[in-house]
Amino acid sequence: MRRNHRTTLIANTLAVTAVIAVAAGCGPQSGKAGAGAPAAPGSPSASSSTAPSPSASGATRPSAPAAASASAADDKPGGAPAASRASATPAAKPAPKVLMANGSKGDRVKELQARLAQIGWFDDTPTGTYGAVTTAAVKGFQGRRGLPATGATDSVTWDRLLGMTSKPTAQELAGRGVNKPAAKLDARCMTGRAMCIDKTSRTLSWVVNGTVQSTMDVRFGSQYTPTREGVFKVFEKSRDHVSTIYHTAMPYAMFFSGGQAVHYSSDFAARGYNGASHGCVNVRDKAKVAALFDQVHIGDKVVVYW
Structure with missing residues (x-):
């Protein structure tokens, strides 16, 4: 009787141990035991399918109901599903379409050249051929207006130019009678003696007591070396000046701001x-600036403006 009791006690202990071992299992080892194959000694039991299993990174992989719950949460207002969140990123804005560029030919190029001439950016006869001269003119026009200075006429550049110019006449297309903007004298030029320099019309007017004595075409520094704007005074004159920095001739130089x-x-x-x-x-x-050099005095005003 005592032996039977001991035998029963041992059997019950073994049964409880087996149950505990099964409850602690967390799935088969990946690549070790196939479906229906016995687990290796000491490994988790293959019979447990409800407990979470570790992923390769050590994070716990959610069970099917948990994953479904996460997807449902993503679908709620205020949170897009994971797949749609990636596609919701705004696409990059397409680049403007290039309408004309170096090598282009035709009537549209001639119109481009004539329109650029109207605002002082093209100084030659329109030819209808888009070469280095036109490329440089377009690049200057773009840079001055904050557009990418590519030298190619894209849709944005063309629209901006159309808004600033009028349809070229037959004379303008032939390089005659260009409607170049007239110089508008700044109020600061209307008293005393002044070199009145208008960046819009790209002209210099020599003005004495409000009366224009002469006018001449001028050009300025690039966007990287701009000509300063404001009111200055001539502080030095040098008839046969040579630049000490660039070693180039600067005849009839009249200095007004630094160099x-x-x-x-x-x-x-x-x-x-x-x-x-x-x-x-x-x-x-050269003849006009030589005559101007002889008339300008040290101390005369220089007004540079848009």
Whole structure:
């Protein structure tokens, strides 16, 4: 009787131990035991399918109901599903369409050149061929208006130009009678003696007591070396000046702000508005600037404005 009781006690203990072992199991080892295969000694039992199993990164993988709950939460107002969140990122804005560029030819290019001439950015006869001269003119127009200075005429550049110009006449398309904007004298130029320099019309007017004595075409520095704006005074004149920085000739130089001066430019005379100065006011008509040099006195005003 005592032996039977001991035997029963041992059997019950073994049964409880087996139950505990099964309850602690968490699924088969990946790549070790296949479906229906016995677990290795000491490994978790393959019979447990409800407990969470560790992922490769050590995080607990949610059971099917938990995953479904997470998806449902994502679908609630205020939170997009995971798949749609990725696609909800706004697409990059497409680049403007290029309408004309270096190498283009035709009537539209000629119209482009004539329109640029109206606002002083094209200084040659329209040819209908988009070459280096037109590329440089478009690049200057773009840079001045905060557009990407590519030199190619895209839809944004073209629309901006159309808004600033009028349809070219037959004479303008032939390079004659360009409707260049007239210089508008700044109020600061109307008293005393002043070189009145208008960046919009790209002209210099020599004004004495409100009366214009002469006017000449000028060009300015690039966006990287801009010509300063404001009211200055001529503090030095040098008839045969040579730049000590760039070692280039600056005849009839009239200095008004640091190293910036009004002077004749052979490069401007040769290339027109396809180039730029390092900040000086270039004059391309040598006879006119020579006459101006003889009239301007030290202390005369220089007004540079838009």
